[in-house]
Amino acid sequence: PGVQLPHDPSKKTLVILGSGWGATSLLKSIDTEAFNVTVISPKNFFLFTPLLPSVAVGTVAGRSIIQPTRFITRHKKRRVAVVEAEAEEIDPFAKTVTFTDTSAVKGEVATKTINYDYLVCAVGAETQTFNIPGIQEHAVFMKELNDAIKFQDRVIDCIETAAFPGQTEEEIRRLLHVVVVGGGPTGVEVSGELHDFLHDDLSNWYPELAPKMRITLIEALPSVLPMFSKELIAYTESTFKQEKINIMTNTMVKEVRDKSVLVRTPDGKDDEVPCGLLVWAGGNKPRKLTTDLMGKLGKEKQNNKRGLVADDHLIVAGAPDNSIYALGDCASTPYAPTAQVASQQGAYLARVFNKLGKRDLLATELDTVKGELEKMKAESGVDFEKDPELKNKVTVAERAVEDMGKVRPFHYSHQGSLAYIGSDKAIADINFWQRKFASAGVMTYVFWRSAYLSTLFSLRNRTLVATDWLKVKLFGR
Ligand code: FAD
Ligand code: NAD
Structure with a gap:
């Protein structure tokens, strides 16, 4: 019952947390054909933060600097689900995320847990108060x-x-x-x-x-x-x-x-x-969701107070099967926590996922072919391993799949x-x-x-x- 999240079992599920600079830049350029994509954010819009001080004094109206997330997703080739909710818990080993409707109006269902194959953490940061009283x-x-x-x-x-x-x-x-x-x-x-x-x-x-x-x-x-x-x-x-x-x-x-x-x-x-x-x-400090995830991934891998330690491909250290990516203010990378960095990282991740999507589709097709060859071997005794030409074709395809997964590291300009x-x-x-x-x-x-x-x-x-x-x-x- 109710609105369903995109679910095609032949495609991997990509869950994006956040609708700020990083997530929006990713959403803009990602080819959604290859994935089941769900965006989860407590705000159903993107906020252009550089003009926020102008809104504070009335030079610019609030609605002029926000952009509904659905404005971007509705133009995508395949449906992308947008859920207005706060991600409250990530289980990096079971690969699940639990989210809750934290808005003023709640329905009978307000919490849900879903599985992901890839998770993009783009939840930004909150304001640092150093616990100063008042x-x-x-x-x-x-x-x-x-x-x-x-x-x-x-x-x-x-x-x-x-x-x-x-x-x-x-x-x-x-x-x-x-x-x-x-x-x-x-x-x-x-x-x-x-x-x-x-x-x-x-x-x-x-x-x-x-x-x-x-x-x-x-x-x-x-x-x-x-x-x-x-x-x-x-x-x-x-x-x-x-x-x-x-x-x-x-x-x-x-x-x-x-x-x-x-x-x-x-x-x-x-x-x-x-x-x-x-x-x-x-200034900034990491959100609770970020510090909780860091705790689960272990101090050995996650040892930076600024946020999630990620490598130069934005892959989060300690997450199994390279399944979690972090970008923007929630990540601890060598760059300043700015919109410029987050949006370039978002565009980079879109390129990464566009490649991974093609690779995953090709890998699935290759698995099907290999399954057929195994079936042939079982049914009629024809062993493709013994046919040099066929074996070579399979090896070339395997290498192509492997190469497609290789992407250059993120470069900030x-x-x-x-x-x-x-x-x-x-x-x-x-x-x-x-x-x-x-x-x-x-x-x-x-x-x-x-x-x-x-x-x-x-x-x-x-x-x-x-x-x-x-x-x-x-x-x-
Ligand atoms: P954000 O843009 O903050 O987005 C985080 C998203 O995650 C939000 O949509 C939020 O609702 C969502 N979220 C939060 N918690 C959860 C949760 N639990 N689950 C799911 N989603 C969640 N940078 C510049 O380069 N140039 C500027 O001129 C500039 N001006 C700025 C002016 C102001 C007033 C401020 C505050 C910042 C400014 N910055 C500027 C910095 C810039 O805004 C940040 O670096 C940028 O927003 C980081 O992008 P992000 O995607 O990491 O996080
Ligand atoms: P910030 O971290 O750049 O500055 C916070 C300042 O508060 C620090 O200089 C710190 O010394 C001071 N501070 C902290 N505690 C204090 C205390 N108890 N008493 C007195 N001073 C104290 O934070 P920001 O300005 O919010 O910027 C956050 C990020 O967003 C930065 O990376 C910044 O570059 C980016 N940003 C960029 C622009 C822009 O490019 N125009 C605009 C806004 C934000």
Whole structure:
């Protein structure tokens, strides 16, 4: 009863966990003819994360940067099942995955276990909190679409509460102070976008409050954006100074409270900083599903805290019969956890599976032929092993099958790093013809916009985002 998962017993079953950068890139290019493909993800859409900070301040609408996963799968040659559920347990030895409907509406059946021949783990990562007290209760993250929507609500709420008649000056100062923790690209982009919102829009709507609005970016390391070149770090810091974004480096957040944040300052003292809203962008940590799987595969093979150890073919160490692949933020590979890496790995895995699919079909055909030859031998005594020509043909076919399974290792081609820093300025470390260029300013912002517009997955997304940008220019956020 009910909707069935694709099941052709002559084909192998491929289960893809996730619908983010890695999984979507794989789904886009894989030939689904050769497999029974099922995608399992708690989100039935792909989220274009680079524009998430723009959604947080209303420059771009949430729906403009999401793409339903079924939008991709419905164009596939063979049906691909999309299941909105969270994978909760992987048994790498029995080759099963158990998933549960974790959405608000559940039916009578909400948990299921299925078998796989190949499993692709592309579940991404979650935000690292280092178990610092108060983050889960009081901070806003910037990882999922809901985080950006929550941020929008909270910023407006802080401003309206500050505008409440009779609010004390001290309380207004607190309510209008937004603290962003984490000087990585997420924290920097959120600060830059928030600055634009305050500068371009709030000054018109709340002229008496806008000058009192403050943004502070807190970073534990000596500088923000350690992955960018030195001149771009200096450019970002000086732009933030002009934008009146206060950067506190060498400052470690120790606790997040309801109305303040407790920090350890560079001189080793504790300080309590009052704030109305705190955004936590402290980096990545593996999901529970990932750490559970690592535990099952054993510490000897899985010994990297960043995520699943996979080889240069993205095959997970310790998984039997090369049956599990990992890519993107859930994998520990030599590359940074970026969309660029995850999407290239997804495209690579599509090529791998397209080869494996052909190999598996050929291997099945060869097994059938060999079965027929064995039958002939049993029935009429004709032994193909003794016929040199026939034996040679079988050996050639066996080698062809073996060769088809051989694929080159994954090779990452770094196109560069881009980040928006507010006031229509962006920074870029670009790799071009094996040379590196650092660029910053308004022209880089134009490049940033065109690069992101062309990277968006569909014409629908590109049109919606371009229209949003135009609407903001004409009518504000
Ligand atoms: P994700 O894209 O996170 O996808 C993971 C998927 O797994 C999601 O669909 C999720 O719903 C699903 N999932 C989660 N748990 C389960 C489960 N238990 N079972 C099944 N599915 C599950 N990188 C860049 O290169 N350039 C940028 O400009 C950039 N900007 C960014 C801006 C922000 C605000 C953020 C947060 C990140 C940004 N990144 C950027 C990083 C980039 O988004 C990640 O590196 C990328 O998303 C990793 O892809 P992924 O497929 O591994 O994971
Ligand atoms: P990140 O790991 O790059 O930065 C997190 C920062 O938080 C670190 O610098 C860390 O020192 C700081 N931090 C952690 N705990 C702290 C504490 N208690 N007090 C003060 N500071 C603390 O994380 P991110 O910015 O979310 O980025 C994650 C990944 O996504 C990275 O690989 C990044 O390159 C990628 N990304 C790229 C872009 C882009 O290219 N434009 C944008 C966003 C994210």
